[in-house]
Amino acid sequence: MTVEKKSRVFGRLRRAPENFVSEQFASDVYEHGMDETRRGFLRKSFVTALGAATAGGAVSSALAADGEKVILEKQQWQTTLGQPVAARPYGAPSQWEAALQRRESPGLTRVSAASVAFAPLQGFFGIITPNGLHFERHHQGWYDIDPAQHRLMVNGLVKQEKVFTMDDLMRLPSVSRIHFIECGANTGLEWGNVAVPSVQYTHGMLSCCEFTGVPLSTLLDMCGADLKKGKYILAEGGDGSGMTRTIPLDAALKDTLVCWAMNGEMLRPENGYPLRLVVPGVQGVSWVKWLRRIEVGDMPYASKDEAVHYIDLLPSGLHRQYTTIQECKSVITTPSGGQQLLDKGFYNISGMAWSGRGKIKHVDISVDGGNNWRRARLETPVLSKAITRFNMDWTWDGSPAILMSRATDETGYVQPMVKQLREVRGTRSIYHNNSIQAWKLDANGELSNVQVG
Amino acid sequence: MFKLANQLTKALVVAGLSATFVTTAFAQSKFSGIGREATKAEVAAWDIDVRPDFKGLPKGSGSTLRGQEVWESRCASCHGTFGESNEVFTPIVGGTTKEDVKTGRVASLTSEKQPQRTTLMKVATVSTLWDYIYRAMPWNAPRTLSVDDTYAVLGYILSMAEIVPDEFTLSDKNIADVQKLMPNRNGMTQSHGLWNEGGKPDVKATACMTDCSKHVTIGSFLPDYARNAHDNLALQNRPYGPYRGVDTTKPPMARLPGKMTTVAMGADSITPAGLFKKHNCSTCHAPASRAIGPAISEVAAKYKGQADAMKKLHQKVKVGGAGVWGSIPMPPHAHVPEGDIDVLVKWMLTGQ
Numbered sequence: 001m002t003v004e005k006k007s008r009v010f011g012r013l014r015r016a017p018e019n020f021v022s023e024q025f026a027s028d029v030y031e032h033g034m035d036e037t038r039r040g041f042l043r044k045s046f047v048t049a050l051g052a053a054t055a056g057g058a059v060s061s062a063l064a065a066d067g068e069k070v071i072l073e074k075q076q077w078q079t080t081l082g083q084p085v086a087a088r089p090y091g092a093p094s095q096w097e098a099a100l101q102r103r104e105s106p107g108l109t110r111v112s113a114a115s116v117a118f119a120p121l122q123g124f125f126g127i128i129t130p131n132g133l134h135f136e137r138h139h140q141g142w143y144d145i146d147p148a149q150h151r152l153m154v155n156g157l158v159k160q161e162k163v164f165t166m167d168d169l170m171r172l173p174s175v176s177r178i179h180f181i182e183c184g185a186n187t188g189l190e191w192g193n194v195a196v197p198s199v200q201y202t203h204g205m206l207s208c209c210e211f212t213g214v215p216l217s218t219l220l221d222m223c224g225a226d227l228k229k230g231k232y233i234l235a236e237g238g239d240g241s242g243m244t245r246t247i248p249l250d251a252a253l254k255d256t257l258v259c260w261a262m263n264g265e266m267l268r269p270e271n272g273y274p275l276r277l278v279v280p281g282v283q284g285v286s287w288v289k290w291l292r293r294i295e296v297g298d299m300p301y302a303s304k305d306e307a308v309h310y311i312d313l314l315p316s317g318l319h320r321q322y323t324t325i326q327e328c329k330s331v332i333t334t335p336s337g338g339q340q341l342l343d344k345g346f347y348n349i350s351g352m353a354w355s356g357r358g359k360i361k362h363v364d365i366s367v368d369g370g371n372n373w374r375r376a377r378l379e380t381p382v383l384s385k386a387i388t389r390f391n392m393d394w395t396w397d398g399s400p401a402i403l404m405s406r407a408t409d410e411t412g413y414v415q416p417m418v419k420q421l422r423e424v425r426g427t428r429s430i431y432h433n434n435s436i437q438a439w440k441l442d443a444n445g446e447l448s449n450v451q452v453g
Numbered sequence: 454m455f456k457l458a459n460q461l462t463k464a465l466v467v468a469g470l471s472a473t474f475v476t477t478a479f480a481q482s483k484f485s486g487i488g489r490e491a492t493k494a495e496v497a498a499w500d501i502d503v504r505p506d507f508k509g510l511p512k513g514s515g516s517t518l519r520g521q522e523v524w525e526s527r528c529a530s531c532h533g534t535f536g537e538s539n540e541v542f543t544p545i546v547g548g549t550t551k552e553d554v555k556t557g558r559v560a561s562l563t564s565e566k567q568p569q570r571t572t573l574m575k576v577a578t579v580s581t582l583w584d585y586i587y588r589a590m591p592w593n594a595p596r597t598l599s600v601d602d603t604y605a606v607l608g609y610i611l612s613m614a615e616i617v618p619d620e621f622t623l624s625d626k627n628i629a630d631v632q633k634l635m636p637n638r639n640g641m642t643q644s645h646g647l648w649n650e651g652g653k654p655d656v657k658a659t660a661c662m663t664d665c666s667k668h669v670t671i672g673s674f675l676p677d678y679a680r681n682a683h684d685n686l687a688l689q690n691r692p693y694g695p696y697r698g699v700d701t702t703k704p705p706m707a708r709l710p711g712k713m714t715t716v717a718m719g720a721d722s723i724t725p726a727g728l729f730k731k732h733n734c735s736t737c738h739a740p741a742s743r744a745i746g747p748a749i750s751e752v753a754a755k756y757k758g759q760a761d762a763m764k765k766l767h768q769k770v771k772v773g774g775a776g777v778w779g780s781i782p783m784p785p786h787a788h789v790p791e792g793d794i795d796v797l798v799k800w801m802l803t804g805q
Contacts, residue, residue: 242589307641308576
């Protein structure tokens, strides 16, 4: 390739609107061509553009003396007819958003059907997770179950053991609530030390949706649940894994929902279509997907995912069983690890806070590694057991910084530093790491994952 | 019922439903025509859970001899001949001692050096293992073991860990005695504040606002090898806006990048490797190591130079096969589009 290295401005592409990568990245591609990683992502149009630039020689400048070409020149999307309605009957994100996808953490699991795909929190706005980017965790793969063939059974300590079809359930009075769901193992890779590079992998087993369904209490009442002898319920999934989790009856009656919808449409298959349990404030594994059965019982069940997995090892060698509540936690999502600031100046620091014990009361932000803190703005709505979005104005002077956020919930509980948790739980407990996350910002604008203290 | 009505009132008031609705004495009459009584056979078919007190455990028995047969034909491909394999899942057997069987606490759990926790180091309740195997194993064909074979294979696992003798018949009659031998039976605690919403937290942090930590120390950095271990983060962030992804294929830049330039970028079509994952081939096959099925490299080597390799392997994928690579059969994949099979087979044979 004979293009002059300094010529970093590429010509306008005719077939697609332009997009941007860093100057260094662009010049690297320019200089070295495409490596294996780039090959998969860069479109043919990019190659075409390079070819055209090479052949044509003259590359026009993006910013001419009298202004930007994108303003001064008529663009293709202004001078030609656009797409008709329903060209894509089920809408999809813009082609320019392809970078934001659910991704696995290489090496975390050996088989993808018993694995996790992390949500790209670094690209999210507000509090709602788009359905296509909701994190995934399956224990024995996922199925797209025919709703006409799906049944929910309620049995055990009830007057009448019942079977409900989807037709039955969807006739009942429904409610819609916004709640976060977080895997108990979220941030679990970082108990001992920093292990992963970006917020997608440190905190991406987190999502928040509006769920629609019927309160579990309604179904238990319809079956005449024995609330004297009954102390727990068992929720069971209808897939091959047959996920089973014990839930204390008071939580089951308080705010647990049997849901068929997320964010206004039916559940996605990866999230339990057509029916899942929603247990607000409780770790994701208890939100049983493809829910087929609720049993009322008088003792905990010690199922596989509460006696072999999802148990927390303490320094004493004891394991904690039935650790389910997701305590108050927050993380700055932009800017965050693996991101790059382009220049000094104004930035909006933004992130998410949530608590399994109620509403977020406030969030504090430090840019000096935890020495001084400022209160962030909480954006509405601030809901119980839901993600709350926080923001703070910040002008970066170009010097190194360490960004941290610390949430407090309505019970007064303050999100701790990881060393405080380690003093009680050691470094091998995997689950329920709700410690303060720190991102180190270097003078070159690059952010990376660090642990303070 | 009275207590329930109170609970229900609370729940429904929270739900914002009309208070007049809950004045109905029995809510079930309100919802006439919704749901039906479950038959005994239906409850029996689905109520398969087994509790720690063995409620729900079906009658039956199985010998370790039979267990070994089941293990070797249905379980060993993932879990290893001795339950020790770490290839597909974490090991089941290992890390427990005769002393642990006496004390009911697995001593190696207190050691920071223990590299892995095996299933038998963790589990306190033998009921859990019975339920686990009967409910969800074998992993790719759950609920295909009989009750007796479940006893047999569980007994065989316990014998491999020397919890029961080599020749042993586990049954519903003696499983409660076996519970008394579980090496970590005293190793669980439910005494913590994370079981219920009102539980007491482990730690109490304070929200200090100024001069909280004058000497900030960084205890842990992202290791260099981890920088690009999740692929290029430049391609996992929006290529516009205030926060770009770092090009992790390169060392950190020396200075701020400043003004940005333009190139086009977007999603590519699905690659053969993507199809390999999409159609779950990766559940049983890995590029260079043997998993449940043969490695891709092994298959490529075997069929190298054969003129009809494409056609032969296409057929194997589509209708399945057995006997070429050991005892585990290749299941049929009739649902995979023909075009995708062609792409996958070509990729296996040529890497292209």
